[in-house]
Amino acid sequence: MTIGVLGGGQLGRMLALGGAPLGQRFLFVDPSRESCAAHVGELLLGPYDDEKTLTELARRSQVVTFEFENVDLGAARYLSELVPVFPPPRALAVSQDRFAEKSFFREHGIPTPPYHAVNSRAELDAAGEALGFPFVLKTRRFGYDGKGQFVVRAASDLPTAWDTLGAFPLLAEGFVPFTREVSVVGARRPGGETAVYPLFENTHQGGVLRRSVLRPNDPMQAAAEALLRRAMEELDYVGVLTLELFDRGGELFANEMAPRVHNSGHLTIEGCEASQFEMHVRAILDLPLGSTLPRAKAGMLNILGAPPPLPALLALPGSHVHLYGKSAVPGRKCGHVTFLADTDAELQARLDAGAALIASSSV
Amino acid sequence: MTIGVLGGGQLGRMLALGGAPLGQRFLFVDPSRESCAAHVGELLLGPYDDEKTLTELARRSQVVTFEFENVDLGAARYLSELVPVFPPPRALAVSQDRFAEKSFFREHGIPTPPYHAVNSRAELDAAGEALGFPFVLKTRRFGYDGKGQFVVRAASDLPTAWDTLGAFPLLAEGFVPFTREVSVVGARRPGGETAVYPLFENTHQGGVLRRSVLRPNDPMQAAAEALLRRAMEELDYVGVLTLELFDRGGELFANEMAPRVHNSGHLTIEGCEASQFEMHVRAILDLPLGSTLPRAKAGMLNILGAPPPLPALLALPGSHVHLYGKSAVPGRKCGHVTFLADTDAELQARLDAGAALIASSSV
Numbered sequence: 001m002t003i004g005v006l007g008g009g010q011l012g013r014m015l016a017l018g019g020a021p022l023g024q025r026f027l028f029v030d031p032s033r034e035s036c037a038a039h040v041g042e043l044l045l046g047p048y049d050d051e052k053t054l055t056e057l058a059r060r061s062q063v064v065t066f067e068f069e070n071v072d073l074g075a076a077r078y079l080s081e082l083v084p085v086f087p088p089p090r091a092l093a094v095s096q097d098r099f100a101e102k103s104f105f106r107e108h109g110i111p112t113p114p115y116h117a118v119n120s121r122a123e124l125d126a127a128g129e130a131l132g133f134p135f136v137l138k139t140r141r142f143g144y145d146g147k148g149q150f151v152v153r154a155a156s157d158l159p160t161a162w163d164t165l166g167a168f169p170l171l172a173e174g175f176v177p178f179t180r181e182v183s184v185v186g187a188r189r190p191g192g193e194t195a196v197y198p199l200f201e202n203t204h205q206g207g208v209l210r211r212s213v214l215r216p217n218d219p220m221q222a223a224a225e226a227l228l229r230r231a232m233e234e235l236d237y238v239g240v241l242t243l244e245l246f247d248r249g250g251e252l253f254a255n256e257m258a259p260r261v262h263n264s265g266h267l268t269i270e271g272c273e274a275s276q277f278e279m280h281v282r283a284i285l286d287l288p289l290g291s292t293l294p295r296a297k298a299g300m301l302n303i304l305g306a307p308p309p310l311p312a313l314l315a316l317p318g319s320h321v322h323l324y325g326k327s328a329v330p331g332r333k334c335g336h337v338t339f340l341a342d343t344d345a346e347l348q349a350r351l352d353a354g355a356a357l358i359a360s361s362s363v
Numbered sequence: 364m365t366i367g368v369l370g371g372g373q374l375g376r377m378l379a380l381g382g383a384p385l386g387q388r389f390l391f392v393d394p395s396r397e398s399c400a401a402h403v404g405e406l407l408l409g410p411y412d413d414e415k416t417l418t419e420l421a422r423r424s425q426v427v428t429f430e431f432e433n434v435d436l437g438a439a440r441y442l443s444e445l446v447p448v449f450p451p452p453r454a455l456a457v458s459q460d461r462f463a464e465k466s467f468f469r470e471h472g473i474p475t476p477p478y479h480a481v482n483s484r485a486e487l488d489a490a491g492e493a494l495g496f497p498f499v500l501k502t503r504r505f506g507y508d509g510k511g512q513f514v515v516r517a518a519s520d521l522p523t524a525w526d527t528l529g530a531f532p533l534l535a536e537g538f539v540p541f542t543r544e545v546s547v548v549g550a551r552r553p554g555g556e557t558a559v560y561p562l563f564e565n566t567h568q569g570g571v572l573r574r575s576v577l578r579p580n581d582p583m584q585a586a587a588e589a590l591l592r593r594a595m596e597e598l599d600y601v602g603v604l605t606l607e608l609f610d611r612g613g614e615l616f617a618n619e620m621a622p623r624v625h626n627s628g629h630l631t632i633e634g635c636e637a638s639q640f641e642m643h644v645r646a647i648l649d650l651p652l653g654s655t656l657p658r659a660k661a662g663m664l665n666i667l668g669a670p671p672p673l674p675a676l677l678a679l680p681g682s683h684v685h686l687y688g689k690s691a692v693p694g695r696k697c698g699h700v701t702f703l704a705d706t707d708a709e710l711q712a713r714l715d716a717g718a719a720l721i722a723s724s725s726v
Contacts, residue, residue: 017383020380022673022677022684040379288678310385314653323386325383
C-alpha cells in the first residue's frame with residue numbers, strides 16, 4: 001500500500017520511518033530534488049499545484065496526506081475528488097488563515113486571546129485601542145516559526161508595524177501573559193475513535209520551538225484534551241491534530257492549531273508507546289489507534305543549523321539522535337535529539353547538557 | 364553519507380530504518396526488483412558478484428556491509444580493496460562453512476557440540492559410531508532456517524541421510540540435549556569498544572525461529588558474553604555479531620554464529636535503548652555504541668507466510684507490528700511483532716495471544 005504525501009521535508013521523512021513498519025510505502029510530492037523525505041521513500045518531483053503531478057500521486061496512492069498546512073486548497077480539493085485525502089481539506093482551510101482559525105475556536109467555545117482582523121491602518125489603530133499594548137500583529141496566512149509577526153509594544157510602533165506587514169491581510173492579537181506554552185497532540189479515526197498524548201510543555205526562542213518536555217499527569221491535561229477533542233469533532237477530523245495553547249495560571253487559550261504531526265510531538269518516537277507518526281498513519285488508514293502512554297521521562301531539543309558532531313551527540317547520556325539529512329542553513333531545523341530518563345531531575349540534567357552542546361555548534 | 368548493503372531483504376530494510384535517524388542513506392545491491400529494503404532506500408539492481416555493480420556500490424558508499432552471510436567471498440574481498448567493508452571478510456569466511464566455524468570456536472576455547480567433517484559414506488558411518496544416535500548431519504555451506512539438515516535417529520537412517528545430502532561437503536554434529544536455546548548479540552567498534560545485549564531466549568519450530576524473549580539478568584549472561592567477546596576479539600570484528608548457543612543446564616555450547624544483525628534481536632527495536640540495527644550502523648561508522656539496557660519486558664513473534672489482518676495485529680495489547688512489505692509465500696518471514704509488558708506474566712499472556720492470532724492465519 002502506498003501513502004501519498006504533499007511535502008518532502010522532515011515531517012514526511014519521519015512519517016515514512018513511522019509507517020514503514022506497518023508495511024506502508026511512501027510517495028512524496030515536492031518541487032525540490034533535495035527533499036530529505038525522498039531518502040526513505042519515493043519522490044514525485046513537481047510543484048504542489050500541478051494537475052499532472054497530483055493525478056499521478058492520486059493514481060498511485062491509497063490515501064493522500066500532507067506534512068505542512070500551507071498546501072494549496074485547490075490542489076487538496078482536486079486530489080480529494082480522486083482519492084481519500086486526510087486530514088479533510090476543511091481543516092486545512094481553517095488552519096491556513098489565522099482569522100478563520102480564531103473564529104473557528106471562538107465559535108466552538110475554545111478560548112483564544114482577544115483578536116481583531118486588520119485590513120487598514122485605521123483598523124490597526126482601532127485594534128491597538130481595543131487590545132492595549134503590547135499586542136501581536138500577524139499575517140493571516142503563511143506564517144510559521146515566528147515569521148510574519150510583529151510585536152507592537154506601544155502606539156509609537158504602529159507606523160512601523162503597518163509599514164512592515166500592511167501589504168497583507170492581518171490579525172491583531174492581544175498578548176496573553178502566559179506562564180507556559182503547552183501543546184496537545186492527538187489522533188482521530190474516521191469512525192470517531194481518538195487517542196491523545198500527554199501534554200508537551202514547550203520553550204520557544206525567537207518564535208521557534210527549542211525544547212519540548214513530556215508532561216504526564218499534568219493538571220491541565222483534561223482541559224486541554226477536551227479542547228482538542230472538540231476541534232477534532234467539529235472538523236470531522238482524521239489524522240493527527242495539534243493544538244498549541246497558552247497556559248495562564250491554569251487558564252488555557254488556543255494560540256493555533258496544526259493539522260498534522262507537530263515538532264513538539266517528536267519525542268513520542270521514543271517517549272510514548274506509539275509515535276505521532278505511526279499514529280497519523282494508523283488514523284488515515286482507519287486502523288486501530290495506538291497507545292499514547294509514556295514509556296519514560298522524555299524531552300526533546302531542536303537542532304537549528306549545523307548539528308554538533310555526531311559522536312558528541314551520541315555520547316550524550318540518554319540521547320536518541322535524529323538528523324534529517326538536510327543541508328545546514330543557519331536557523332533551519334536540521335535535526336532533533338530526544339532524551340529519556342528515569343527521573344525529572346535526570347531528564348533536566350540531560351536536556352541541559354544537550355542544550356549546551358547544541359548551542360556550541362548550531363545557530 | 365551513504366552505507367552500501369549487499370542484500371535487500373528485511374534485515375537491510377530494518378538497517379535503513381535504524382540508520383536513517385543518524386542521517387545515513389542506504390544503497391542496496393540485490394538481484395531482485397522486489398527487494399523490500401528498496402522501499403526505504405535505493406536499489407542497485409544486479410547480481411552480488413558483478414564487478415560493475417560492486418564498483419558502483421563502492422564508489423557511492425562510505426562503508427559497505429551485508430545483511431546475509433552467504434555473500435560471495437570474492438565479491439567481499441573485491442569490495443574491501445575499494446572501500447571499508449564491515450564485518451571483515453574473514454568473519455564471513457568462517458561463518459560460511461560450518462566446519463571452519465566449529466573449528467574456529469574450538470580453537471578459541473568456545474565449547475561446541477562434538478562434530479566431525481563428513482566427506483564420504485565411510486566418514487558418515489564413522490561419525491555415527493563416534494557421536495552415537497541421534498546426531499545431526501548438516502551441509503557445511505548455505506544452510507539457514509533448518510535447511511540442509513538431516514536428523515539421523517538411528518544407524519538405519521544412514522543410507523537415506525547419505526542419499527539426501529551426500530553430494531555436499533558435510534558436518535556431523537552430536538545432539539546436545541539442551542534445556543533451552545539462547546542467543547547473545549553484541550557490537551564491536553574498530554577500536555575494540557563492545558556493547559552486548561541481554562540474552563534472548565529462543566524457540567524454534569522446524570528449524571525456524573518463532574519466538575524470542577529478552578532475558579535481562581539471566582544467570583548465563585556473563586558466560587555467554589565472554590564467549591561472544593572472545594569471538595569478536597579473535598576476528599577483529601566490526602559490526603553486530605550473533606552467537607547462537609545451546610544451554611544444557613548451565614553449560615553453553617556454540618551452535619553457530621551470524622556475522623550480522625539477527626532475527627532474535629528484532630525485539631531490541633522497542634525493547635532496548637538502542638536497537639541492534641542502529642548499533643550495527645554505529646559500529647561500522649566507528650561511532651560511540653549505544654546502550655543495550657532493556658526498556659521493558661519484551662518478546663517477539665515471527666510471522667511466517669501471510670500475516671493476520673493488520674487491524675487484528677494492531678489491536679493486540681502491547682504489540683509493535685513490523686511488516687516487511689514482502690509478498691506472502693508459505694513459510695517465508697514476512698514480519699514480526701514485538702510485545703512490551705510490565706511483568707513477565709503480562710508478557711507471556713501477550714505473546715500467547717499473539718501466537719494464537721498468528722497461528723490462525725499464517726503458515
